[in-house]
Amino acid sequence: MRRAASLLALAGGAVLLSAATLTCVSVVLRWLTSQPVRGDFELVSLGSGLAVLGFLAWGTYRRANIIVDSFTTWLPARLADWVDAFWSLVWAAVTLLIAERMARGAMDTWASGTRTIGLLALPYWWAVAVGAFCFALTGLAALLVALRLARG
Known part of the structure; x- marks a missing residue:
């Protein structure tokens, strides 16, 4: 799990860097030639969204997500761990439900041939998957x- 989550986070970082580079290139081209990179908005929006999703597993695995522990700091450490374990189970249930719904959404977008709205009109079932x-x-x-x- 550690390796898969870290590889996914690295891939997310690479995609985010690519989206940032594309934005810079598009701005420079727009400044120099009055023509941006064709479809830059579509590509950057898809890339940025996927990059963020790529970081979720690593953040969860490392317990690096935002944790509000103001109500449990006074508890004994073992009890606080049990409370955190409960909320991790809730997070697992929510993310697995979202994963299932997105998997169905990917199949639906593939079946319907749904595409991005823009210059490139890219199919985006793969991004949902x-x-x-x-x-x-x-x-x-x-x-x-x-x-x-x-x-413990």
Whole structure:
């Protein structure tokens, strides 16, 4: 899980850097030639969304997501771990539900031939499928975190 989550986060970082580079190139081209990179908005929006989803599993696995512990800091450490394990299970249930719904959405967008609205009119079933995979991996990471916390 650690390796899969870290590889997905690295891929998300690479996609985000690519989107940032594309934005810079498009701005420079627009400045020099009055013509941006064709479809830059579509590509950057898809890339940025996928990049963010790529970071979720790693953040969950490392417990690096935002945690509000102001109500549990006074609890004994073992009890606080159990509370955190419970909320990790809730996070796992939510992300796995989202993964399932996105997987169905990917199949629906593929079947209907839905495309982005813009110059490139890209099919985006594949992006929804990648998002489903990212949420599924995040759910599995949350289950492992919950197990780790419950064991102590």
